[in-house]
Amino acid sequence: MASTTETKNYKFNHSMLRVKDPKESVKFYSFLGMSMLKKLEFPDAKFDLYFLGYDSPKAASAGNNVWDREGLIELTHNYGTENDAEYKVNNGNVEPHRGFGHTCISVDNIQAACQRIEDAGYKFQKKLSDGRMRHIAFVLDPDDYFVEVVGQKPLEATENVKETDVETYRMNHTMLRVKDAEKSLKFYQEVLGMSLYRKHESEAGGFSLFFLGYPGEKGVPGEGQGTADREGLLELTWNHGTEKDESFSYHDGNSQPQGFGHICVSVDNLDAACSRLESLNVNWKKRLTDGRMKNVAFVLDPDNYFIEIVQNERFTDKANF
Structure with missing residues (x-):
């Protein structure tokens, strides 16, 4: 070696x-x-x-x-x-102990996958039909950790598909909230060697999302290429302004x-x-x-x-x- x-x-x-x-x-x-x-x-x-x-x-x-x-x-x-x-875990999404957000699986046919999960009796934090974002769902595991469910194909392409194949699923990403996006991006890129795949800015929502990973043999996704087929991504969620508050911190x-x-x-x-x-x-x-x-x-x-x-x-x- x-x-x-x-x-x-x-x-x-x-x-x-x-x-x-x-x-x-x-x-x-x-x-x-x-x-x-x-x-x-x-x-x-x-x-x-x-x-x-x-x-x-x-x-x-x-x-x-x-x-x-x-x-x-x-x-x-x-x-x-x-x-x-009396024992209960902290799922990372309840104040004042927020920090870790969720894991995420990507699935072949999201409507069929969510229906299968619902039919099995598992609870949802957010169903596809809830809220404005109709292309993602959040199911709760037995400890109430959030598991995001996203589709590997466009929503409209799978709306009439009734079957889902769990062998095609991916454990796509893990989300962590970060106080200072600049410091965290510098750490994960320069220290740990990850590459920034894509980012999503929501000025109206006051937050930004950054998706990083190790390119491996596939390389960094090109412009317009999705990341739903990948495994092992890291999503950093930055709520704007937290970096300016000296007393602010997330729960580790x-x-x-x-x-x-x-x-x-x-x-x-x-x-x-x-x-x-x-x-x-x-x-x-x-x-x-x-x-x-x-x-x-x-x-x-x-x-x-x-x-x-x-x-x-x-x-x-x-x-x-």
Whole structure:
């Protein structure tokens, strides 16, 4: 393995969510077409990790090792929460604990997909017919995390289609609210090496959306090209003016009340990647040398969201865990 690192080899691997009852959560994400790719058990520390992602022959990274993928969801279960009537996660969308916003799946036929979800008895935060934005929906997972549903095709092209194939779905993006768009864009582009795919400005709504990702073999989408067929994008939501308020901050998900935990980037050379981050003067939550787990590191973004850094096993041919 080379002693250098190149951000073109990096992948936005997963987003971690704490869950109350893993059986219910795994059932929900499996219903959305995801497969259990790996389960890591840490009985001494009293928690388990469940890694889910799309793995059908039609999936973007079918058959790859867990760390050589994008768009995974990691569910963290702390033993006993499922039996605790008082336990509830912070979904990131209720004041004063807003921060993480949602994950998003893209689907083949959005009307049929939403109907299938509704028929299964799952609740919606927003149905397609609600509000002005008729091309997106938000379903609630068992912990009331928001899961956005978007179509891979124009709305009018799928309105009379009754079938939906979960094997064609993608875990498209994860949304985080950021205080200062300029600082966050600089961090994710210059420090983590992501590319800006597209942005949406809403002057009337007072917000801007920025979609970033690692281009990989597909490259950066061209002008007018959509991103619904991609996996592992990061959506940053900036509400205009927050950057001017010194006292303003978003909830990072790891202080109480907890919910969202982190996003994770897998790299080609873990030691070299961490040395590069050190040279860029990042804020560390955990260096490789800290604690018992010497094969993961955590850096902090400008809003103090945790970003895990792990080794992509494709470059080492050696298991991380």
